[in-house]
Amino acid sequence: MENNKIKISVRNLVEFVLKSGDLDSRFTGTSRAMEGTKAHQKIQKEYKNKFSKEKQIPLEEFEANKKIEYMAEVILKYDIEYKNFHFIIEGRADGIIVEGLDITIDEIKSLTKPLELVDEEYNYLHWAQAKCYGYIYAIQNNLEDINVQITYYNINSEETKSLRKNFNVKELEIFFFSLLDGYYFWASFMKDWKIKRNFSIKKMSFPFKCYRKGQRELAVAVYGTIKEGRKIFAQASTGIGKTMSTLFPSIKAMGEGFVSKIFYLTAKTITRNVAEDAIIKMASGGLSLKVVILTAKDKICFKEKTSCNPEDCEFAKGHFDRVNNAISEILNKENIINREVVVKYSKQFSICPFEFSLDLALWADCIICDYNYVFDPRVYLRRFFDNEEEYTFLIDEAHNLVDRAREMFxxxxxxxxxxxxxxxxxxxxxxxxxxxxxxxxxxxxxxxxxxxxxxxxxxxxxxxxxxxxxxxxxxxxxxxxxxxxxxxxxxxxxxxxxxxxxxxxxxxxxxxxxxxxxxxxxxxxxxxxxxxLDPSYLLNESMKRGKSVVLFSATLSPIGYFKEILGGSDSDYIIRLPSPFSLEKRKLLIADRVSTKYKDRESSLTSIIEYIAAMISAKKGNYIVFLPSYSYMTKIYEKFCEEYPLINTMIQESNMIEENREKYLFNFKEDNKETLVAFAVLGGMFSEGIDLKGDRLIGAIIVGVGLPQLCLERDIIKDYFKEKNNFGYEYAYMYPGMNKVLQAAGRVIRTEDDRGSILLIDERFGNSAYKMIFPKEWYSNITVRSVKDIQNNLAEFWRK
Incomplete structure (x- = not known):
């Protein structure tokens, strides 16, 4: 991409240069977005009907050059060289009315305010946007003058009011270039920044001495996918370094002009932190990159109760008068703009931190944020997706997107x-x-x-x-x-x-x-x-907002299922990368003589307690026992404490606050001389996303195959996919459950120096249906039939 090329929508240009005053998000009739679309369609249909009737009048009744036409939703694009910049200004006019030589640009706006209170002074930004469309159309069609019209539609009364002005093209030209002049500082800043950024990217080397096994292969696949503008599903085991393997080639592709902005999308705060750490690592090696980490509104708001209006919030009052100065200051001084940085500058300039962070995202090279900012139809960032851009979506822990998508849709x-x-x-x-x-x-x-x-x-x-x-x-x-x-x-x-x-x-x-x-x-x-039931189509449509998409996780297994349910197609790439760690450092045992089905849980307690005791007897250290429900976990925990009162234990509480979560993890100390047995829920907050390296965790016992609880919605999903592809039970229960097991097992070995053991307890782990979806590195497992089997195998493992 040329450094002097500036691509911006008419709306964003007008709002950025001209918007002023208070931030006011008080209720004004939010249905206007929905009703506004209908208003557009209604008015456009009325015009089309009117002009089609007028065309029925004999042509001889009109002047020879008389032409009657109405065009709706007209895309306008203006390329212009100005002050050493190549501006590409784009927008969509709601309507263009052609009546002979009389041309009118019509901008339709819906509102709830009575129309008698609306005059030419009602909203300057409405006129500014329409005047830009008028200028672009006039200059491209060699017109000396043009009409600009705002049609206001009251969604309650369904009445309309049109305000029309005639402008000479010279008037519009002066106005249009005044906007470009107002934007010039920012264009110059971004031009200089992109030169500096791209120079740093070209000089940037991989931030580690060498690639891990599989890491270079993944990075090359990601770069190729982005270059071709394609989609890839990457199953990359824990330890490969997925975050760096996706961010590094994406940034390299940005330096080559294949990417205009990177969206790093996650489901959890902890994975956003990992992405930020990867950027910091590259920055320490010389990378210059503007990165914004978006924080949810309720978590970053300064007020106890979020109320975005000038009466209740001093940060909302005059927000737009100060925000551009804040943007200038922060962009000149900061590259990695996280929550703490946003809060600091928001307080300094007395502006809303959430709206400030969204504005900053427009200037960022990389945005690290939750899935919903791209996918949720209620809240996705429309300001980014008005125009086609060369965005890359990096979707971390993509297995989480299945249920999140169902929820969003x-x-x-x-x-x-x-x-x-x-x-x-x-x-x-x-x-x-x-x-x-x-x-x-x-x-x-x-x-x-x-x-x-x-x-x-x-x-x-x-x-x-x-x-x-x-x-x-x-x-x-x-x-x-x-x-x-x-x-x-x-x-x-x-x-x-x-x-x-x-x-x-x-x-x-x-x-x-x-x-x-x-x-x-x-x-x-x-x-x-x-x-x-099936979010695949809507996810695929949402992904079209970007040019390239990388979906990655350690547990996209079976990958065919995830490819289908996450909106993949036959033309999308797939890559599977096995664990880079030596299998000799991990012992996987399967105890398939215990049933943990709901009806058998009471009778399974004694066997499970014995198996846990056998596992921890082989070596002192920190262990986690993952169980399929809170009630089952509580029973196992209480019975274990009763049988082994001298062993340190702790249990996950329901609805744990952040402070208690941190205390729980703090207990996994390095070089622990005493054994700690922690109990947690399979699929809960401690079975995914935690990183207990070294000997902070040396073993995991996973009880059950992780099946989601039997419920109405899961049964509806099962029936739907049974009819669709005859994989109803697998799609609704088996594959989501096994994903929880894989995630929990992945907590044990986090680095190449880690050693640890995993014990799977459930008779279903011995079934061929489950063994078929084991990852490749799990094939080196040992089936144990008794407590003695567990003790002997682990004693040998820890002796090595």
Whole structure:
């Protein structure tokens, strides 16, 4: 990519240069995004109908050069060399009206404010955006003047008001270039920065003395994938160094112009920290890279209760007057912009830290953030995806994206809140109370459907169409009241219902045969849910926002399953890399004479206790026992403590806060002279993402095959995939369960110097169906039939 090439949307250009005043996220009618689309379509359809009728008039009634035409959603792109820069300005005009030689650019805006209160001074940014479109169209079509029109559409009354001005192209030119002049400082900064960045990238060497086994192979595959603009699924075992093996080649590809921005996407904070550490490591070797780590709004907000408006927050008041100075300061002084750095500069300039971090992300070379910033249809970063860019998505721990995607693409509503708020609103706003009552009545009908079914659950493949008009009515009726009454009783409850209803409708617009709707009776309450069974299509569509995608994990096994469920295709690459560690340093034992199925758990307690004792007797040190549920874990823990009271133990608590989590991990000390046995839930916070190197952990006992708890949704998934590909049980239960086992086992050997043992306890580990999905390095396992077998094998292992 040329260093003097600046690609920016009209909207981003206008907002960045001209936006001023307060940050104000108070409720203004959030359905406008959804209703706005309908407003656009409605107005565009009216224009098309009008002009198609006018075309029926005999041509002789018009001047010879008379032309009537309406064009909707017109993409405009303007390439211009200006002040040593190659600007590419892009945007989409809502409508272009051609009436003979009279040309009008029409920008459509939806609102809830009464139209009589809207005049030419209502919103300067609206005019600025439309004037840019007008200039681009005029200059490209050799026009001397052009009309610019703002059409305001009131989504409550469905009335419109059009404001039109005529501009000489010279006027528009002066305005347009004033924007470019306002952006020039930033363009110059980025030009100089990219030269410095790319020079540092070209000089950058791999930050370690040598590659680990498999690491170079993965890095080469990632670079090739990015260069070709493709997608790759990489199963790379623990120890290869996946973070560095994906970031390093991505940054190298950026230096060659194949990438404009890197999104490093994770499911957990701890993996974001690992990515940041990798960048710091490369920076210590001379790399210059602007990196922003995004932190969730509720975690970075300075206020006890998040309230983004100038009345409640001093950081919101005048935010836009100060934010560009803050951006300039931080970009000149900082490269790695994490939470602490954002907080420091936000306090210095008295601005909102969350909005500040989002603005900084526009200038970053690499953004480290949660999956939802790219995939969640409710909150993904639209500001980045208006235009096609050469983005690379690095999706870490990609196995986690399956359930996260189902969650992001699903929505649900409960009956109880509608009933409770109806009672509050009855005396305050009868129209809203009536709308709530109709939804409550609809839910009662759904409850009756449940009562006619076994287990009080009603399921259908199609949508519950009757609920959507009622939700839209509630949304419409609520907006004005919510705008004016944020201090009254019932506001917070109605606001929550409003957003839940809005989310439900938005998700409904994605609905196809990969979804199902179910209604579940829970006592007197009823829950209706749009449930995404198969997120593959929507994930694939989301990934198209980038040019290249790298999905990687130590546990993408079986990789065919993950490739299908995560939106892969036959043309996507696959790479499997075995463990780089010597198998002689790890002993894998399988005890397949114990059943841990739910019905056998009580009778299995004694055998499991004996097996744990046998394992830890071979060598003093730190061990974790992973169990499939809290209740089962508690029983094993209590019985073990009763049998072996002198051994140090600890147990994972439910809903552990961060402080207690850190205390739990702190107990895994190096050179521990006494044995510690920790108990944790398989698939929980300690079975993935923790890094206990050296002898901080020398053994793991994994009880059970990790099957998700039998539940309605898992059974629905099972039925769906049974019909689709005859792998229903595998996709719903077996593969997700085995992934938990693989993750837990991966806690033991973290570096090439580590030694440790793993004991799998469950008769199903001896089944061929499970052995077929063992990773290659697990084939060197030993089946143990007794306590003595365990002791003998481990005694020999630890003697070496």
């Amino acid at each position: 699903s929505a649900e509503l409960d009956k109880q809140p509608f009933l409770e708020v109806k009672k509050i609103m009855k005396s305050k706003e009868p129209k809203i109370a009536k709308a709530l009552d109709k939804i409550n009545s609809c839910m009662i009908k759904f409850r009756k459907l449940c009562e006619e079914q076994e287990h009080n659950v009603y399921i259908q493949k199609s949508q519950m169409e009757e609920v959507y008009p009622l939700l839209r009515r509630l949304i419409s009726e609520s907006e004005e009241w919510l705008t004016k009454n944020n201090k009254l009783e019932g506001y917070e409850q109605l606001l929550e219902i409003y957003f839940n209803s809005l989310a439900f409708i938005r998700i409904s617009e994605l609905y196809d045969d990969r979804f199902i709707t179910y209604v579940e009776k829970q006592g007197s309450n009823v829950r209706i849910k749009i449930f995404c």
